[in-house]
Amino acid sequence: MDKHQNSASLVIHIDEETQTLIDRAAELAGSTLEQFLIQAATKEALAVEIEALHISVSNQTADRILQHLENPKPASLELRKAALKHRQVAHQYRTKDSR
Structure with missing residues (x-):
């Protein structure tokens, strides 16, 4: 070869x-x-x-990140609207390509 x-x-x-x-x-x-x-x-x-x-953070910052991941704030109305719009656009894109 x-x-x-x-x-x-x-x-x-x-x-x-x-x-x-x-x-x-x-x-x-x-x-x-x-x-x-x-x-x-x-x-x-x-x-x-x-x-x-690679992201380096202090132990204090890592603890804060984990706290936010374990106890996330509820999604705002704006975020939910943006997620819905993204889902609709992605669906249109996928159905357009599958034709």
């Missing part, structure tokens, strides 16, 4: 100084340039994803 069968290509343009830095770093890491770039990009992508999706 071809190792590139389920892979994608990426073309980048960088200045010579950056290219030299990356080449040196890959060599020092004992990796090919391709391996080094994939590892570095993956590491950065995971860090960005964690930063974007």
Whole structure:
């Protein structure tokens, strides 16, 4: 099986100084340039994803959030109207697509 069968290509343009830095770093890491770039990009992508999706709060704030989740306020009239409108629009959209 071809190792590139389920892979994608990426073309980048960088200045010579950056290219030299990356080449040196890959060599020092004992990796090919391709391996080094994939590892570095993956590491950065995971860090960005964690930063974007992870929420840190104090214990006091966490307790307040749990209190609100366990004892929610009743939905306001405006919220109930918005939910009904959303349900109607979603139903129209689904029935339009199923034709």
